[in-house]
Amino acid sequence: MKRNNKKNRIKKRISNINCSGNYETFIEYIRRGKFAMPYCKTCGKNIWPPTDYCTWCLNKMELIDLQNENGKLIEILYSFVEQKEIIRSQEGIKNCDIIGLVDFNGVKLLGSINKKTYNAFIHLNKKNFQNSHSVKLFDYSKVHVKLKKCGICENKIFYEFELVSTK
């Protein structure tokens, strides 16, 4: 019984978001921590948003696994929205959320960036660090991004990325 209740509760939470077909399964996958990329076979493209039909050819789409697919980093942001003060040190900005805009073959997602992998990149570019805004800390084209985590927390979807160097 308890288990059922839990399931129902989760279902309710999901049904709050208007859903049908692919969208519903997409959310269901997200809840389990997997990212299912909406993909159109006839176009050979990743399509956003995750609905039943492709926006280009209007044929049916399917959801595919995003495992090991690399994304391109477009922009990094430092958010102090939840902090009162900004604490900087030589190792990095201590108390901010690092946000990345990442392009996965045409699908752009906004999510947080894992701090450990980020600090490793910062370590290579210490000089630029003091004037971080308006200056790119490092060349984004040399960085690949992977989706590390995703899920639903407090009724909101979240994505977490990690940076991977290409060399």
Place this chain on the structure above:
Amino acid sequence: MRKVSIFAGETSVFRKLGYNTFTNSNIRNKNNVNHYSNSKNYNNYRDKKPDKISTFNSRKSFDFIKNTKETNGKIIQIALEPTISLLKKTGFPRELIDAVIFSSCSSDQYLSSIISEILGIKPKISHRIDNLCNSGTNAIISAYSYIASGLCDSALVIGAELYDSPGRVLSSDISRGQFNLPIYWGAILKKMHMNKYGTKEEQICTIPVNNYLKAKHNQIAINHGKNLTLSQVMNSKLLVEPLRLLECCLICEGASSILLIANDKISFYKSKLGHENLRKKISSEDGSNLYNFTDDKKEKSQKEIIPICIKGLGQQNNSASFGNAFDTLFLSSPARKAANQAYEMAGIKPNDIDVVELHDAFSILEIMAYEDLGFVNTGKGGRFVEKKDPNIYINPRGGILGCGHPLGATGIAQTVEIFKQLSGTINDKYNSQISYNMLPDKSSKKNTSLHKQIEIESHDRQIRSDIKLGLVHNLAAAGTSASILILEK
């Protein structure tokens, strides 16, 4: 196609209640509201008997209202304020209004019909339009098309919004994950503009300063009478690097209404002004009308009314989610396409524009608007700020940064401002004629005044007689949708 003119327009005072929801909801949870974060306080709160009368003017009660989903039809109350002022000022007979269009992102239903009922109008066409931040101009465009097609001769467009409107966050855009507040895309745009075109931070930060300067003399603005210096902006709290607190607009509550008529019927309507006797008798016999339209006998009528023609329109929508619109935001933005449509329809060039109201929800959007509207080449918006071109009068009312941003009312308030600038009625004093129904605050212990009259200091604003062409620029949801209006004297 028939030509359409703006006959009259009115905007209520934008009020700030609550907090800045456009940038952040967490600030509120941490700093302002104690009784939910602290369990002890919460228990105290629960033990109390529920208030029978909900009080609107205290922050505490606002949270109570929000959590119990109690609305009390306050949005109608806000919307009535400028509309009644407009009808009284002009003396426009209500029997002759053919369409009522309501613009709002609120979740209340059937608003246009409710407000027509209260105002005693029986329109042919009446519906609500919701398109997030550019609902207002969208409503004007629909009203325009009804009149131009000959379906009706006059249309009343009303926009209103509350501070806790659901329109401030586009929850369906799941590509943004938990960062779905508008401030994140604002910061991305600012950072990319700085990196791509070398725009300096000082250039971007002068925009709020310029807007506050104009809002200082604007009695309806939320920042009325406030001063702001460049160093204040540069040193304000960093929210999302590189975007700062004072570069963001404030969500507020407000309303605005505008009356459109067919150009070929101007003289007919002018001759009918002030003839509302029949309606008055009916309303007094029924006793059904909520508000009395008694004191509009006074002249008001024909003398100063100068209708302003809508010369060009343009609207473009590229997508709904930020991710899909991102590629086109700098070089082929919806605003650029909509502006080209409008210029083509009006048969003018960007340099002909004299006065302009821009959608500057964030400071960077104003710089991008200069580029989109063709005032400067792409990437040179930053230098345009320093130059201070005297030929174009930018944001006479203080823009969204100065005035505040009630989503559904913004587009209409912008159009009303340009209308007033062109018709020279900018210094007409706005007095809210209905007492705004504020119930007493229990914390003040003095329940003496049930109805607070809103008192406004007024400063005379600069009138420019040489302006002939005006433009309204209105965006929605990260610039994915844009609409442009061009007005001519």
